[in-house]
Amino acid sequence: MDAKTPAAPVLVLAGPVTREGVRRLCDDMRRLLAEAGARTVVCDVGGLGPPGLGAVDLLARLLLTARRAGAGIRLRDPDPALLTLLDLAGLPFQVEGQPEQREPPGRVQEAVEPGDPPP
Structure with a gap:
């Protein structure tokens, strides 16, 4: 990231998440994207608690919300x-x-020229 690239906005997710919480977080996602004009939102999921289907559902809905934007x-x-x-x-x-x-992750690739001896 260079000086011209703004940092992606961060949405902090904390559990446990309720249905009303999912709606609120989707609204927060839409607001962040609109206000920041961002192409990506970072979701801090460290506070979600034990992983489960509720977290999967929340993240699926947030992903759909972001993609629609x-x-x-x-x-x-x-x-x-x-x-x-x-x-x-x-x-x-x-x-x-x-x-x-x-x-692909950045790697050094070595080219082999015809006639080069084997390594």
Whole structure:
């Protein structure tokens, strides 16, 4: 990120999440995207508590809300069990600090020229 790129807004999620809480958080997501003009919102999921289907439902609804606004979500501090549940549900989430799924991680690639001796 350079000086011209604004930081993504952060939505802090704390559990346990109720149905009314899901509605409120979806409204918060829409507001953050509109106010910041952001293409991505970071969802801090460290405070959600034990991973379960309620957390999966919440994140699925937040992802749908973001996508409807033409944006995406990155997760901050997810529990490995939550990531497993999201993967089993088929929900594609980026985790903060990891390369995007569409982009391979940066690596050094060595080219071999014809006639070079084997290493």
